[in-house]
Amino acid sequence: MEKKIVDKFVKSQSFENFKSFGDIEKNKIILKIKRISENLSNSTEVSNYKKKIIKKAVNDLLDNDKKEYKFSFKDNSLAELERLDDSQYLEYIFHRYRYEIFPLSKEIDDFPPCLQIEPSSVCNFRCVFCFETDKSFTNKKSGFMGTMTLENFKTIIDQAHKNIQFITLASRGEPLVAKNFSEMLNYTSGKFLNLKLNTNASLLNEKICHAILSDSVGTLVISADAAEKNEYAKIRVNGNLDKIVKNLELFNNIKEKQYKHSKIITRVSGVNFSKSQDFDKMLSFWNNFVDQIVFVKYNPWENSYISPEKNISEPCSDLWRRMFIWWDNKVNPCDVDYKSYLTVGKFNDNLTELWRSNAYNQLRDEHVKNMRKNIKPCRSCTVV
Secondary structure, eight states, X not given: OOBOXXXXXXXXXXXXXXXXXXXXXXXXXXXHHHHHHXXXXXXXXXXXXXXXXXXXXXXXXXXXXXXXXXOOOOHHHHHHHHTSOGGGHHHHHHHHHHHHHHHHHTOOOSSOSEEEEOSXXXXXXXXXXXXXXXXXXXXXXXXXXXXXXXXHHHHHHHHHXXXXXXXXXXXXXXXXXXXXXXXXXXXXXXXXXXXXXXXXXXXXXXXXXXXXXXXXXXXXXXXXXXXXXXXXXXXXXXXXXXXXXXXXXXXHHHHHHHOTTOOOEEXXXXXXXXXXXXXXXXXXXXXXTOSEEEEXXXXXXXXXXXXXXXOOOSOOTHHHHEEEEOTTSEEESOSSSTTOTTXXXXXXXXXXXXXXOHHHHHHHHHHHTXXXXXXXXXXXXXXX
16 A cells, blocks of 8 residues: 655644544533633632633633634544533633643643553554554564553552543553553543543453443544455554454443443544545444544654654644653653653653653754754654
8 A cells, every 4th residue: 555645744633534423512512611611710629720721712612703823622522522521621621722722832831731651562463654563663672662560550640630631541552462451441440531542452352341431431542444354454464354343342232231321432543544545434334333433644653763854844732732651651752753762751750840841841942943853753753
C-alpha cells in the first residue's frame, strides 16, 4: 500500500471522518451548560481560577462572534458529555477548554490537560505506519521495551486523581500486554471524568472486559483500519480480523448481560494512510460492534529520527496539551519522539514540577521562537 504524503499534521483536526450512531443533541447540551453555569459565581466549591476558565468557555459556547481562539465542542466531545451527570459538566468544560485552547494561547497551569500513561511499550503487532517497525527500538537490548509495574501505575494515578480529568492509557505499545492491566484499570475506577483506552483488542479477554466495564474506562478505542480480512492483515501485521471480531463480540455480550447501564463509548479508529482504504466499508462492517467509527489522518512517525527535515515553523500543540509517562517512569513531551531524545526527567511523585520544569519550558520557548529546525526529532516531525 502506498502511503499518503503529509506536509503537516494538525493535531486539533486529526479526525478525517467521524460517525456516531447515537443522536447527539448539541443545542440541548449547550442549554444545559448555560443553566448549570448560572450559579457558578456563588459557588464556594470551585476555585476562582477554575471559575475564570469555565466562564471563558461558556461565553465562547454561547457567543456567535468569531474570535481568535474560540472554544467549541466537536461531536466526540458532545458524546463524552452525554455520558456524564449534570454535576460533572463544569469540571469537564474546565479540562476540555484547557485541552483545546491552551495549545493556541500558549498557556500552562499546574497540570497538563491530558496525561497519557504507557502500561507497555511492547506491542504484539507491527503496523506498517508505526514506529514499532523500527528494529532499533524494539530490540530488547536497546532498553526501550518493558511494562509498567502496578506500584508505579498506582503512584501516578494517585497524583493525577482530582488534578487531571483526562487520562489516556496507551502510547508506544499495546496496553493489554502489561501483566497487571486488569488491576491497573480497577485502580482507576471512578477517579476520572474520561479515561480513554486505546487497544488493538487482540488480547481482550473476559477478565479485562469486566475491568473495562467496571466504571473505569469512559472511551474504549479499538485500533482497526480495514473492514476486510486480508487488507487488515496487511496493515496490522501479526493481527487477525476474525480474532478481533470474536473479542468484540465477547465484550458486547458481557456488556449486554451484566453492564446494561454502562455509559462507556466504544469506537473503532483507523489510520487513513492509503488511498485504497474505504470509510464506507468501515461503516458497513463495524457499525454492529461499536458506537463510533473514525478515520484519523495519517501522521508519518515511523522513524522520525531519519526522516527528512520538514519546513515547519509552528509550535507543536502537544507541548501545551499533554504529558507522556513511559512504562519506566520516564516523562516525555510526545510519542513521535519514541526514543525519548526530549525527555524532561522521570516521574518523581510531582507532576507539576515536571510540567512546569525548566526543560519543558525551554522546549516550549524554542518552538515558539521558530527553532524547531534545531531540535531532533522536532525538525522532522509534521505535528503542529
